[in-house]
Amino acid sequence: MTQTDETLSQEETGTEPTATLSAMDRVRLARDPQRPATLDYIGELCSDFVELRGDRSFGDDCALIGGLATFRGRSVMVMGHQGGTNTRENIERNFGMPRPEGFRKARRLMRHAQKFSLPILTFVDTSGADPGISSEERGQATAIAECLMQMIGTRVPIICTVIGEGGSGGALAISLGDRLLMLENAVYAVASPEACAAILWKDASKAAEAAETMRITAADLDRFGIIDELIPEPVPAHEAPRDTIYTVGDRIAAHLDMLCATFDPDDDAGVHDLLDRRYSKFRKIGAWSEAGTEG
Amino acid sequence: MTQTDETLSQEETGTEPTATLSAMDRVRLARDPQRPATLDYIGELCSDFVELRGDRSFGDDCALIGGLATFRGRSVMVMGHQGGTNTRENIERNFGMPRPEGFRKARRLMRHAQKFSLPILTFVDTSGADPGISSEERGQATAIAECLMQMIGTRVPIICTVIGEGGSGGALAISLGDRLLMLENAVYAVASPEACAAILWKDASKAAEAAETMRITAADLDRFGIIDELIPEPVPAHEAPRDTIYTVGDRIAAHLDMLCATFDPDDDAGVHDLLDRRYSKFRKIGAWSEAGTEG
Amino acid sequence: MRNFFQRQGKFRPLSKGDERSAEQQQIPEDLWVKCPKCGELLYSRELERNARVCPKCSHHFRLSARERISLLADSDSFQEWDSTVSPQDPLKFVDGQGPYDEKIVKTQKKTGETESLITGSARINGRPVVMVVAEFNFLGASMGSVWGEKMARAVERAVEERMPVLTVNASGGARMHEGLFSLMQMAKTIAAFHRLGENRLPHFSLLVDPCYGGVPASYATVADVMIAEPGALIGFAGQRVIEQVTRQKLPEGFQTAEFLLEHGMIDQIVDRGNLRDLISTLIDHYLGAPQGLGSYSANGLRSATELEQTVTVVDTPGPATTTTGGMS
């Protein structure tokens, strides 16, 4: 439960998080349909985007998209959740909730990135994995698990950014990177406040209370050492989308430069070092006690 | 178009192929429902068989089965096509014609064998890959191609044996090993004689003529250097199933001993040598001419 | 194919001849149990002797973690690890039922366990194995920080000592009281199992009823061999959640072990009485039989396909009676 030694210090980012919003206020901001989404980040921050589609066994999931792109002079593999801004798009993209095909595509793209030593950037923005009947039939749990297993061992630098709602396993599936950045008004939770309230309070209207109690804001998660950097949003992202996007781009670039400076895909020792640090990053997350001492 | 240097010479096998049957006679023998099939070989030659099922994304295909087994004191991964001996079984096993799930399972088991350095034994016995609508929907071509791509690079010794009908791409998918053995009355063809007659003679009744012309018998393929060993069948396999099975077992064991004698999974040079020989084995198959010389 | 052999032990399954009639219905509840699948009234001690498998319909009753260990491990071979690792309350979480830290203490008293995961080493038919077992009675085997920590330690120790890992997985979902710490245990456990795989040590995952949420969506479904007990309910999203979201009726047999087998997600469904021998056979395949022990199961196992054709009783699971939470 300590911070990654390499984390850039808060001072470097310049601005201080300002807001005094409630957790539920931030949930609403994180879900705002006008908030910049993955394709907006790719469109503004990247050139030469070539979308790569399909899981090579069943379908293509538009709720989790990805492809090759040039980011600040580097070719990278970029991927992220993508919902819609209107009903038609939302149906096409299943409200940004990936089906097994989405996770299988993500896994395929990670392997692809590894083959060609392309760093990976992910954008996390989903209320969760699709909870439908056919998703269960095609192994939603297995698809997420295989994606996680691939990601944790992928031999290239990976930077993940929570840009909106980080919902449960569907968000985690593309979050196992070397850095986890998070916008100030994004949230990241093990279950939605509504679901948590319904289960633990037996009353879905207690969502705001649940949201507060669950500690789902970037500030909370920064304090817990679960995220590596909180990216301030001086105004909510949808009110200043380009500024937000470019700020995120700058922070990703700073971390990417740092990771790539010491990374050589042909140097086995360096690759192992990358994977060892990634292992330690997740190995130490948790809060437990043992024989009187805290873990 | 030369023989593998390592191939055991015919003398060692003791018996000489005896038969003077026509190609179509052998097609009929190869298809005889009483002819020993993959599960018969596993049952007689192996102990501790643990079937491993499923492609981990859509289904389990009973037309292509496999699992862990002990063969002559060694743990191996064994797999093969499996049809049925009655209508109910044939429907369950789709007449031994794999769907994409079957090839994806085969690929999974090959990766699994590689992870644990288990040699692979395959038994080839299918009229071909399933030509149905849903198989096309789920990428029959892609599934076969991915299986081939996996097999050619699998870092363990692989011995393939054609025990019945070797039909086209569905047979090839589990045939890219370090040794290709073939029973005397088995056949191995790019298309069924019936299909070939229908396409090239515009007359399906010319199947016997097509069978002869296509050179699909073990003796033909031995002469072409495409198979590594012809295993004699003094009497047709279904008339002496145990004898046939044990003869096949002895030949597989002889080749496996030879391959394993020089194979150490932890020795990169040895593994590369194995893969280089496998590459050369297929690299040289073909008949072409160039500036007057034959290839 | 060969004979499928019977195990000699405490939990030897009853043969069909041992079945009793269901007529004696006046006996106190703690002595008699009604089978939720076939309705048969079963004498408790006999059910225990049969590894809590209904002798009439083969329904597999749930086992506690300790019962599971005594079923699978050789007598007195289980050595528990890290039993003093206990949950904390990092969020100072208070829900409709009160504070989380009080809930922990109550649950610990009620169950006699410190947490929902028990880890240790054992022998199965003489083969050393790391054994990790979920306890569903402890807050629905929800995965929190202790689960992740104990799992990571157990798997790291397996790597050090070059032992295979058997996990017995049940879960109702994430330990929501621990917030994102809970979700991150999916990452922590998958990282540990990735390391196990890099070291080419096998992981056998046994899925038992019920298994939902982050456990099957992390390490439990990417094992080298995936086994489930007959009728076990396994999935990502819980059935109530799916019904609420989709407003569709769930198909019969949805999310059962049989459903998963049909959809290619698991290798085999194995009756409780055959688990030990299957695991020890697997260990021999991956790591070789220990010196002096030889191959335990000289007669081999039948293929699962063959088995199902014979043991038809597990082919037709009744309507699922268990409801579970899960992750949405």
Added chain:
Amino acid sequence: MRNFFQRQGKFRPLSKGDERSAEQQQIPEDLWVKCPKCGELLYSRELERNARVCPKCSHHFRLSARERISLLADSDSFQEWDSTVSPQDPLKFVDGQGPYDEKIVKTQKKTGETESLITGSARINGRPVVMVVAEFNFLGASMGSVWGEKMARAVERAVEERMPVLTVNASGGARMHEGLFSLMQMAKTIAAFHRLGENRLPHFSLLVDPCYGGVPASYATVADVMIAEPGALIGFAGQRVIEQVTRQKLPEGFQTAEFLLEHGMIDQIVDRGNLRDLISTLIDHYLGAPQGLGSYSANGLRSATELEQTVTVVDTPGPATTTTGGMS
């Protein structure tokens, strides 16, 4: 997203304003071509100038291998390799139409090609690339020994010279006249591409109409990037075979490029006019832009998803009119 930019070249697609009416129907056949999809009568030379894409409905007419090369490669950059490798007749094959060796000679005279696969090096927007193109007019682009040999040589040379490989794949199936030699070319080609992959060099596979049998069931569907032309028919088994075997009516759009995209088998469907820029962008991503050239496509490509939403004309392919052979 950014503007999708137009290519300047011989085959620049017509803008909509250039469309002509279909009323002049009295002109000789070799000057006018009827579009099989929309029925429009098209002036041959104008169709050529539009890369043989119907300006009205976007139907992509088939191209010969040489036309394809001139469409994709920079002017005069194509250097053919191994053009003297010719087919043999190892089986002394004689079918209902006569001996195979005579058929070869006739086909060579008719087409001016020695075989159904053309290999060589070229530049695309200045980027060196190994280019391998199937010729459907040569015995239906059936894959025989020459195909395998020329492909293996080309890919081996790509490894030596560290060049990316672009394959343009059409095929009616295996060259049955060469018996099992023909089937084994699937093994030979996949082996070559496995080696390319081990050397971390990219393979771009372009699937064009029609592509069936052993070509898509080997190297052509396991490329690093899978691209198809709109409306191309692609599959394992041919449509007639499937209809005969299953006695079912094939669903609309079955085996089209759009069908494959929907089923997750390909990355993108790309209009002929945009292929060059897509390929050169891909090369830059994998191998870096050549010194001095900089990034060719400074404005970037739009995502395929975006593209489809705009270019609706390729979303609704008419009933497939092409019938093909295939492998069963």
